[in-house]
Amino acid sequence: MTTEDQRPSFPEFDLYGSQHGNVGAGFLHIEDIAHRSAAHDFVIRPHVHRDLYQFILVERGLKKSTQDEACYQELEHALIFTPPGVVHSFEVDRNPSGYVVTCSENIVARFMAEGRETRPFDALGGGHVTFLASGSIDWATVWNLMKLAYREQQGNACLKYELMHAATTIVLIAAMRRALERSLTSPGLAPNPVIFNKLLVEIERRFRTEHRVDAYAEMLGVSTVKLNRVCKAYKARSVKQLILERVIREAKRLLIYTQKPVSELAYELGFQDHAYFSRAFKAHTGLAPKEFRETSQNTARS
Numbered sequence: 055m056t057t058e059d060q061r062p063s064f065p066e067f068d069l070y071g072s073q074h075g076n077v078g079a080g081f082l083h084i085e086d087i088a089h090r091s092a093a094h095d096f097v098i099r100p101h102v103h104r105d106l107y108q109f110i111l112v113e114r115g116l117k118k119s120t121q122d123e124a125c126y127q128e129l130e131h132a133l134i135f136t137p138p139g140v141v142h143s144f145e146v147d148r149n150p151s152g153y154v155v156t157c158s159e160n161i162v163a164r165f166m167a168e169g170r171e172t173r174p175f176d177a178l179g180g181g182h183v184t185f186l187a188s189g190s191i192d193w194a195t196v197w198n199l200m201k202l203a204y205r206e207q208q209g210n211a212c213l214k215y216e217l218m219h220a221a222t223t224i225v226l227i228a229a230m231r232r233a234l235e236r237s238l239t240s241p242g243l244a245p246n247p248v249i250f251n252k253l254l255v256e257i258e259r260r261f262r263t264e265h266r267v268d269a270y271a272e273m274l275g276v277s278t279v280k281l282n283r284v285c286k287a288y289k290a291r292s293v294k295q296l297i298l299e300r301v302i303r304e305a306k307r308l309l310i311y312t313q314k315p316v317s318e319l320a321y322e323l324g325f326q327d328h329a330y331f332s333r334a335f336k337a338h339t340g341l342a343p344k345e346f347r348e349t350s351q352n353t354a355r356s
């Protein structure tokens with residue numbers, strides 16, 4: 055196993071181009087999408103925000119956006135939600151319209167802190183694009199709220215941060231509702247959303263060092279049987295499968311964005327035997343790690 059402090063070698067920023075540091079709870083920054091992208095020839099290259107969430111509310115002009123191996127093009131009237139640790143990038147034209155919002159974990163994590171019948175956090179939790187042209191909260195309302203929050207940030211009115219947080223919360227709720235409308239097939243009665251969402255948090259923190267289901271059950275104070283039952287209710291998969299999916303997703307990032315040998319990559323992800331890792335990767339993706347890397351590089355060049 056690796057130590058918990060090891061991290062992959064992707065550029066890490068608080069705000070793109072600025073050094074990764076320690077931001078406080080309640081951190082919230084809003085900027086016009088053209089502001090930072092113009093300084094980088096309208097291309098924001100692959101990077102991560104280790105402890106921060108980011109979402110882009112785009113009206114027009116976003117030519118390309120990537121989240122890990124997913125790629126979206128020509129997005130309009132959409133919200134691109136990126137959790138901590140997801141490798142992402144985007145490219146805009148020279149007259150884009152949108153806002154980039156970066157915030158601390160506690161602003162988003164409060165959506166999973168209460169026992170809820172639905173699972174809004176999970177609807178966006180792995181990185182997501184939500185189209186907001188329709189929905190219970192219409193696009194015009196969402197857009198005007200984001201414009202208001204941005205204007206507040208530029209000024210010095212009393213309670214400006216409270217207003218910014220309130221507007222940002224409503225925008226996130228609009229996106230979560232829309233994502234749930236499109237993804238939930240049996241809303242309402244899935245058990246123990248708090249346990250499930252805490253499981254997602256612990257997997258994100260520890261997937262490089264801990265692959266044992268019983269370890270996660272012990273962290274959460276439940277039996278492995280109950281944890282698997284909760285996981286299957288939400289994801290139709292076991293806890294073991296969920297852990298492996300997160301490991302494989304990170305392996306894909308490392309294969310795409312680094313040139314680390316497969317043996318080193320496997321060790322970084324908690325595998326003592328790189329041959330076992332390669333078998334697990336191929337079983338999950340249909341390709342051996344080296345084949346996946348070559349295919350991804352050829353796709354990027356084409």
